Amino acid sequence: MVLRILDRYLLKELFATFFAVLAVLLLITFGTETTKLLALAVEGKLPSSVVFQVLLLKIPPALEIILPLVALLSVMLAVGRLYQDHEMVVMSSCGISPRYFQKIIFWFLLPFALLTASITLYVTPLSYEKETQLIMEAQTSAPFAGLVSGKFNELPNKKGVLYARKIEADGQMLDVWIQYRGQERDLVLTAPQGRFEWINERLALVLLNGKSYEGLHANKESLTVQHFERFEGYLPELEAATRQKSKGIWAPTSVLLQSDKLEDQALLQWRLVLPVSVLVLGLLGLKLSKTGPRQGRFAKLFIAIVLYVIYNQLLVTARDGVSSGGIPLYVGLWPIPLLFLWYALFASSGSLSLGRFKRSKTAKLGGEA
Numbered sequence: 001m002v003l004r005i006l007d008r009y010l011l012k013e014l015f016a017t018f019f020a021v022l023a024v025l026l027l028i029t030f031g032t033e034t035t036k037l038l039a040l041a042v043e044g045k046l047p048s049s050v051v052f053q054v055l056l057l058k059i060p061p062a063l064e065i066i067l068p069l070v071a072l073l074s075v076m077l078a079v080g081r082l083y084q085d086h087e088m089v090v091m092s093s094c095g096i097s098p099r100y101f102q103k104i105i106f107w108f109l110l111p112f113a114l115l116t117a118s119i120t121l122y123v124t125p126l127s128y129e130k131e132t133q134l135i136m137e138a139q140t141s142a143p144f145a146g147l148v149s150g151k152f153n154e155l156p157n158k159k160g161v162l163y164a165r166k167i168e169a170d171g172q173m174l175d176v177w178i179q180y181r182g183q184e185r186d187l188v189l190t191a192p193q194g195r196f197e198w199i200n201e202r203l204a205l206v207l208l209n210g211k212s213y214e215g216l217h218a219n220k221e222s223l224t225v226q227h228f229e230r231f232e233g234y235l236p237e238l239e240a241a242t243r244q245k246s247k248g249i250w251a252p253t254s255v256l257l258q259s260d261k262l263e264d265q266a267l268l269q270w271r272l273v274l275p276v277s278v279l280v281l282g283l284l285g286l287k288l289s290k291t292g293p294r295q296g297r298f299a300k301l302f303i304a305i306v307l308y309v310i311y312n313q314l315l316v317t318a319r320d321g322v323s324s325g326g327i328p329l330y331v332g333l334w335p336i337p338l339l340f341l342w343y344a345l346f347a348s349s350g351s352l353s354l355g356r357f358k359r360s361k362t363a364k365l366g367g368e369a
Contacts, residue, residue, distance in 0.1 A: 124250075209229055
């Protein structure tokens, strides 16, 4: 019965601290992400109508990185409070061993490790793909955030001017006029209809049944007029950079399991290591929670963050090494969590220090004598 009451007490402290740390880190992370997305919307690189939806789709990728850090900090702060209030000394004097706390931390973090596994293996690839599709669809209907009907809109990098008398809700443009300024050519295009389409991973302006005028600003002998049924003009500034950048990241886990490429196998190991990291860093937080009577509750917070950065950077380096073939695939990323786990268990396996308690008790008895 005593252990059951103690279990509830420790789990209550751990849960409260875990969700408090998670809320703070999420606010910090999404404050930064919101600023970046709003900056892209102001620059016209991201339609403002999809900013909130894109922000929601960034939650799973952020959680898979944040949850291991939350496990480390929450365990360290929750158990550290027990040290500061001398509750750990009382528990150890009652015969409660460090193995008990390791077992409690393990079972407490196991559901969060499984949650991280589901996120990194299934939810995150899906969120990357949905984010890319959302941006592509939004850019197809309105590639420029500042594109206004009935107004001469300047093209990116001052490459020319685009005019459309009317822009429909689905992105269709009526009575389009474009002047394009290149290094070697000066082109004017007119068409009754136009729209934006994704062609070969690139955003193209498609004009239908129009005319092109080349050489208007030169002498009349070099003027060339042509009629076209369909014109496709690529806009390099609006290529699907997001999709190309994250093409490997959003690959489904089922595809990675069947792939023989080193890059895919390294990414698969990365997705498998992150859930294990929740348990490893949580046990490491148990070790870092041990503080002396004159040390504050946050005395080792900086050390914990530094260890997390080192741990994460080692994983990234190992992933790159596996991708390039410098690290054997059978070795992979696993030595890093195993090394940190050994360090955490080895430091936590020793008995709790009761020397100070015994000495103070002896001194008190001697004083009374």
